[in-house]
Amino acid sequence: MLLAVHPELPQPRHIERIVRILRDGGVIAYPTDTTYGIGCSIFNKKGIERIYQMKHRDRKKPFSFICPSLSEVTRYARVSNFAFKILKRYLPGPYTFVLEATRDVPDLLLTRQKTAGIRIPDNRICLDIVQMLGNPIITTSANLTGEEPVGDPELIDLNFGNQLDLVVDGGVLTTDVSSVVSLVRDVPEILRPGIGDLSWCS
Numbered sequence: 001m002l003l004a005v006h007p008e009l010p011q012p013r014h015i016e017r018i019v020r021i022l023r024d025g026g027v028i029a030y031p032t033d034t035t036y037g038i039g040c041s042i043f044n045k046k047g048i049e050r051i052y053q054m055k056h057r058d059r060k061k062p063f064s065f066i067c068p069s070l071s072e073v074t075r076y077a078r079v080s081n082f083a084f085k086i087l088k089r090y091l092p093g094p095y096t097f098v099l100e101a102t103r104d105v106p107d108l109l110l111t112r113q114k115t116a117g118i119r120i121p122d123n124r125i126c127l128d129i130v131q132m133l134g135n136p137i138i139t140t141s142a143n144l145t146g147e148e149p150v151g152d153p154e155l156i157d158l159n160f161g162n163q164l165d166l167v168v169d170g171g172v173l174t175t176d177v178s179s180v181v182s183l184v185r186d187v188p189e190i191l192r193p194g195i196g197d198l199s200w201c202s
Contacts, residue, residue, distance in 0.1 A: 002157050004169040007031065010125050019132045021165050027051060029142050029156045030129065031170030032066075033122040034094050034178050034195060035149040036156055038164070039066070039138035048108055051138060054163045057145045062109045064096050064117030064180075065136040068127050073118055076105050076136065082186040086200075092122035094196040096139075098182040109138075115184055125170045141177060149175045 005014045021028060027040045027047045038055070040047030042065050052059060067073045070087055077099035079087065087097060101109075101116040109116055119139055121127065130137055141149040142156045150156050151173040161167065180192035181201060188201040 001161070001165075002153060002167050002169045005125050007170045008124060010128050015125075015128045015132055018129055018166065018168060022129070022133055022137065026165035027163070028166045028168055029153070029160065029164055030126050030137075030168040031123055031153075031173055032119075032126055032139065032178075033092070034176045035151045035173050036142040036153065037066075037126070037139040038142050038160070039140070041133065042106055042109060042136045042138060045106075045108065048138060050163065051140060054160060055140065055143070055145050057140070062111055062116070063138045063140050064119055065109060066119045066121060066126060066130050066139045067136050068131040069120065072136070073099075073120070076102055077116060077118055078102060080183075080186055083183040086183060086188070087120075090196070091120040092127070094121070094176070094178045094194060095119070096178045096180040096192075098180065098184060098191065100184060113184070115182070117180065119178060121178075123170070125168060129168075149177060151175045 027050050029038050096117045096119050098115050098117050105116045143149045153167050153169040157167045177194040179194035179196045182189040190201050
């Protein structure tokens with residue numbers, strides 16, 4: 001089911017409806033500042049399992065998640081002074097930063113190194129969702145593992161509609177992906193190049 005939300009001025013009643021679905025254990029597709037993501041609350045174990053199944057994703061590859069603000073990031077990750085300066089400069093933006101996780105991160109989202117990938121996209125809709133929800137949501141591109149991301153919400157509804165509780169239509173987006181950069185031990189390491197300036201990593 002599609003729900004059209006204004007990309008610049010999201011209707012509060014629509015955000016409230018989306019948040020109710022997430023609080024009830026739902027899984028949704030939603031826009032980011034790159035392409036569309038699929039997600040649920042990070043505390044929704046059944047929802048996370050649904051996403052693994054619908055994407056045919058390896059269980060050994062944990063999902064990243066979206067926080068609404070830098071202050072929220074510090075709840076879920078250990079942020080050094082060096083990392084904080086990087087995050088403050090480049091977020092919100094098309095980056096996923098890998099940081100050492102705190103105990104507040106569910107085990108399902110931890111790598112073997114006890115790190116987690118965290119995003120703050122420059123997209124009003126998804127930030128309003130996580131702000132109202134009160135905790136982060138999973139973020140993974142709306143596609144089967146190994147296939148190209150999908151930027152058209154109608155195609156997402158066609159491909160995944162029966163597996164999703166809602167597709168949040170924020171308009172047609174690109175199929176770009178975020179750049180994934182590790183900041184563990186204050187050593188920037190590009191794990192996946194995407195959009196966004198990466199010259200500062202060298």
